[in-house]
Amino acid sequence: MSTKTYEVTTYGCQMNAHDSERISGTLEAAGYLPVAAGADPDLIVINTCAVRENADMKLYGRLGDLRSAKKINPELQIAVGGCLAQKDRNKIVAKAPWVDAVFGTHNLHVLPVLLERARALEEAQVEIVESLEVFPSDLPSKRESAYSAWVSISVGCNNTCTFCIVPSLRGKEKDRRPGEILSEIKALADQGVIEITLLGQNVNSYGAEFGDRTAFSKLLKACGEIEGIERVRFTSPHPKDFTDDVIEAMSETKNIMPQLHMPLQSGSDDVLKAMRRSYRRDKYLGIIKRVREVIPDAAITTDVIVGFPGESEADFEQTLDLIREVRFANVFTFIYSIRPGTPAAEMENQIPEQLKQARYERLAKEVNQIVWEENQARIGTIVEVLVAAGEGKKDKATGRLSGRAKDNRLVHFIPDEDTQTGDIVQVEITDAAPFHLISDKPILHSRKTLASQLINQTSSSAVSLGMPQVMSQS
Numbered sequence: 001m002s003t004k005t006y007e008v009t010t011y012g013c014q015m016n017a018h019d020s021e022r023i024s025g026t027l028e029a030a031g032y033l034p035v036a037a038g039a040d041p042d043l044i045v046i047n048t049c050a051v052r053e054n055a056d057m058k059l060y061g062r063l064g065d066l067r068s069a070k071k072i073n074p075e076l077q078i079a080v081g082g083c084l085a086q087k088d089r090n091k092i093v094a095k096a097p098w099v100d101a102v103f104g105t106h107n108l109h110v111l112p113v114l115l116e117r118a119r120a121l122e123e124a125q126v127e128i129v130e131s132l133e134v135f136p137s138d139l140p141s142k143r144e145s146a147y148s149a150w151v152s153i154s155v156g157c158n159n160t161c162t163f164c165i166v167p168s169l170r171g172k173e174k175d176r177r178p179g180e181i182l183s184e185i186k187a188l189a190d191q192g193v194i195e196i197t198l199l200g201q202n203v204n205s206y207g208a209e210f211g212d213r214t215a216f217s218k219l220l221k222a223c224g225e226i227e228g229i230e231r232v233r234f235t236s237p238h239p240k241d242f243t244d245d246v247i248e249a250m251s252e253t254k255n256i257m258p259q260l261h262m263p264l265q266s267g268s269d270d271v272l273k274a275m276r277r278s279y280r281r282d283k284y285l286g287i288i289k290r291v292r293e294v295i296p297d298a299a300i301t302t303d304v305i306v307g308f309p310g311e312s313e314a315d316f317e318q319t320l321d322l323i324r325e326v327r328f329a330n331v332f333t334f335i336y337s338i339r340p341g342t343p344a345a346e347m348e349n350q351i352p353e354q355l356k357q358a359r360y361e362r363l364a365k366e367v368n369q370i371v372w373e374e375n376q377a378r379i380g381t382i383v384e385v386l387v388a389a390g391e392g393k394k395d396k397a398t399g400r401l402s403g404r405a406k407d408n409r410l411v412h413f414i415p416d417e418d419t420q421t422g423d424i425v426q427v428e429i430t431d432a433a434p435f436h437l438i439s440d441k442p443i444l445h446s447r448k449t450l451a452s453q454l455i456n457q458t459s460s461s462a463v464s465l466g467m468p469q470v471m472s473q474s
C-alpha cells in the first residue's frame with residue numbers, strides 16, 4: 001500500500017467538481033492520503049475544463065510552474081484529467097513531457113494504475129477512452145462537504161448546442177437507474193448529509209435512455225420520501241425538455257427547494273436557432289410563468305451568452321427585454337468566445353471583440369440593477385438559512401457568518417454563540433446588497449441538524465468546505 005500524498009486542483013463546472021471527489025476517493029482507496037496543509041504532495045492531479053475561456057492557457061501555465069517543482073523533486077508525479085485531457089490527450093504530453101499520466105472523463109478509475117505504470121516504465125501514460133467504462137457514481141468518493149453532496153443522475157448530453165464542446169467530450173447521455181440513485185441518497189442521509197444537488201448536463205431528459213419521460217419528476221418526488229434530506233436542488237434543467245410534471249413535483253415535494261436555474265442563453269429566436277437550442281423565447285417565458293404561478297417564491301436564475309456569431313443589435317435588445325420582463329434572481333453572463341472543435345467556431349459572422357464587450361457591459365449593468373432590486377424586495381422577510389462552512393467564515397469587521405437561504409440566496413447574518421456549520425437558523429432580512437442579503441438582527445430560531453452534530457464531533461482537519469457554488473453548462 002502506498003502512503004503517498006496527493007492534491008487535486010479542479011477547473012470548471014460542477015461535473016468536474018464532482019469528478020474530483022471521485023478522483024480523490026479512487027486515490028484514497030488505492031492508499032494515497034490527502035496532503036497536509038502547507039506540505040508538498042507526492043502527486044498533483046489537475047482536473048481540467050475545456051468549456052471555459054483560456055482553459056488551455058491556464059493548464060499550460062500551471063504545468064509550466066510544475067516543471068521546476070519536478071526538477072527539485074523528481075519523485076513528484078503529475079496527472080492531468082478532465083475535458084481538456086479528453087480533447088487534447090497527446091498534445092499535453094508533447095507540450096509538457098514532465099507530466100506522468102493523462103486520463104479522460106470516462107476512465108477516472110484507471111488513475112492509480114497509470115501512475116504505477118508511469119513510475120515503473122519511467123514514461124508518461126496516456127489513456128483516454130471514448131465511452132464511459134464505469135458510471136462515476138460507482139467509484140469511491142471523497143466528499144468536499146459534510147452536510148451537502150452532489151448526486152450524479154446522468155452523464156453526457158444528447159443535445160448539440162453549437163457553442164458547446166461537452167457532447168464531443170462527455171459523450172451521449174447515460175442515465176443512472178433510479179434505485180441506485182435513491183440508495184446513494186439514503187446512504188448520504190445516514191452520514192449526516194442534509195442537502196443534495198442532483199447533477200446532470202440536462203436533468204430534464206433523465207429517463208430517455210430507459211424510456212420513461214416522467215422519470216425526473218418521479219425521482220424528485222421519491223427524494224421527498226427520504227428521511228433526513230432537508231434540501232434538494234438540481235442542475236441543469238433544459239427549457240426544451242422542461243415539462244409540467246416537473247413543476248408539479250417541485251411544488252408538491254416539501255424538500256425540493258424553491259430555486260430554478262433555467263439556462264436562457266439568448267432572448268432572440270434567431271440566435272437560439274443558430275445556437276441549435278430547440279426552444280424559443282415564447283416557450284421559455286411560458287415555463288417561467290407556470291413556475292411562478294405554482295411556486296411564487298421561486299428564485300429563478302439563468303445563463304446568457306452575449307455576442308454569439310450573427311447576434312444583431314435587435315437580437316441583443318430582445319435578450320435585454322426578456323431579462324427586464326422575467327426579473328431573474330441572478331444572471332450569469334458570458335461573452336461568447338470561440339471554442340475550437342465546436343460548430344460555432346467555424347461560423348463566419350463572428351462579432352468584433354469591442355462590440356461584444358460593450359454589449360456585455362450594458363447587460364451586466366441592467367442585470368445588477370434588477371438583481372439588487374429583487375434582493376431589496378426581501379428586506380423584512382424571514383428566511384431559513386443553512387449555515388455554510390467555506391462561505392461561512394466569520395467576517396472580522398462585521399462578526400457575520402454566512403449561509404444559503406432555501407432559494408439559494410447568500411445570506412450574511414449575526415450568529416449566536418453556539419452557531420455552527422450545518423445548523424439551520426431563521427433570520428429576518430434587514431438589508432440587501434446586489435449579490436447577498438444581510439440580517440443584522442439576532443437569530444429568531446436555531447436548530448441543530450444531524451450534519452451539525454457530526455461536524456462538531458469531527459476534527460477540524462476533516463471539516464467540510466461547504467458546497468462549491470459553480471456554474472451550469474446547459
Ligand code: SF4
Nearest residue numbers: 157159161164166474
Ligand atoms: S450546452 Fe448543455 S444542453 Fe447544450 S450541448 Fe452543452 S451540455 Fe448539452
